[in-house]
C-alpha cells in the first residue's frame with residue numbers, strides 16, 4: 001500500500017445505558033426455577049455505562065475491553081454480559097457475532113445498580129445498529145430478559161414497574177426530577193447470596209401486591225420527593241445488611257443529614273439516599289465522607305433514559321458530580 005494512503009476507519013456505534021435504583025422491591029417466595037417473583041419499581045439514574053461496538057473483519061468473532069470505574073473487577077471474556085448480549089443477538093438473527101466491544105464503566109460493579117445489565121442492554125442496541133439487523137423492540141426485550149432479570153429495564157429506562165423476575169415492564173408516570181446520592185463500596189455483594197440470605201431469614205409475602213405501592217406511585221406522579229422518600233421500600237435490605245452490617249449505619253447517617261429517605265439499592269451494597277436538591281445531595285455525601293461510611297459518593301438525578309445511541313455530535317460525558 002502507498003504510504004500516503006490510510007485505511008478509512010471501520011464504522012462504530014456508541015450507546016449509553018443507565019444504572020438503576022429500585023424505589024420499591026417486593027420479593028415473593030423462591031420458585032422451582034431458582035428465581036423469586038418480584039414486584040419492583042425501577043428508576044433509571046444519571047450514572048450510565050457506555051458501550052462502543054466497532055466493526056471488525058468477518059470471522060474475527062467477539063472481543064471486549066473494559067475501562068472506567070472498577071474496570072479491573074469486570075471479566076473481559078464471554079462471561080461478560082455484554083459479550084453474551086452480542087452472541088444472543090447474532091444467534092437470533094442467524095449471523096456470526098463479529099464485533100469489538102469497548103465498555104466504559106461509571107456504575108459501581110456488583111453494587112446493586114445493574115451496571116452489568118446496562119452493558120448488556122447497551123450491547124444489544126449497539127450491535128443491532130452496527131450490524132443493521134433492525135430487530136424489533138419486542139424481540140430485543142425478549143433477548144434482554146434471557147440475559148438477566150435487570151437487562152430489559154436497561155433498555156427501557158425512565159421509571160417502570162417490573163414483575164415476573166423483574167423483566168416484565170410497564171412504564172410509570174413521573175413528574176419532574178429527583179436528586180439522588182449514592183454511597184458505594186469497593187467490595188460488591190453477590191446478588192444470589194443476598195437472595196439466599198433473604199430465603200433464610202424472611203417470611204416472603206405469599207401474594208405480591210402492586211397496590212402496596214399506591215402512595216409511592218402517587219408521589220411519582222405528583223413529583224413529590226418528600227412523599228417518595230417516605231415510601232421507599234426494599235425487602236432485600238435486611239438480607240443485605242445481614243451480610244454487610246455497616247450498611248445500616250450508612251442509612252442512618254443519610255437520615256441524620258436530612259435525607260428524605262434512604263435504602264439499600266437493589267441487592268446492595270450501594271446505599272441510595274433521596275435529597276431535596278443537588279446542594280442537599282452534596283451535603284449528605286459530605287456527611288458520609290466525613291464519617292468514613294463508604295468508599296465513594298456519587299450525586300446524580302433521575303429518571304434517565306434507557307439505552308440509546310449517542311449521536312456523533314454529542315459525545316461528551318454527562319456532568320455527574322463526584
Ligand SMILES: C[C@](O)(CO)[C@H](O)COP(=O)(O)OP(=O)(O)OC[C@H]1O[C@@H](n2ccc(N)nc2=O)[C@H](O)[C@@H]1O
Pocket residue numbers: 022025034035036037038040112114117147148149150151164165166191192195266267
Ligand atoms: C436484585 C435485582 O437487581 C432487583 O432489580 C434483581 O432482582 C437482580 O437482577 P440480576 O442481577 O439481573 O439477576 P439475574 O442475573 O437474573 O439473576 C442472578 C441470580 O439472582 C437470583 N434472582 C434474581 C432475580 C430474581 N427475580 N430472583 C432471584 O432469585 C437468582 O439466584 C439468580 O441466579
Ligand SMILES: Nc1ncnc2c1ncn2[C@@H]1O[C@H](COP(=O)(O)OP(=O)(O)OP(=O)(O)O)[C@@H](O)[C@H]1O
Pocket residue numbers: 073074075079080081082103108109110111112113114115116117119120150188189191266267268
Ligand atoms: N459488563 C459487566 N459489568 C460488570 N460486571 C459484570 C459484567 N458482566 C459480568 N459481570 C459480573 O457480574 C457481577 C455483577 O455485576 P453488576 O455490576 O451487574 O452487579 P449488580 O449491579 O449488583 O447487578 P444487579 O443490580 O443487576 O443485581 C460482577 O461481579 C461481574 O463478575
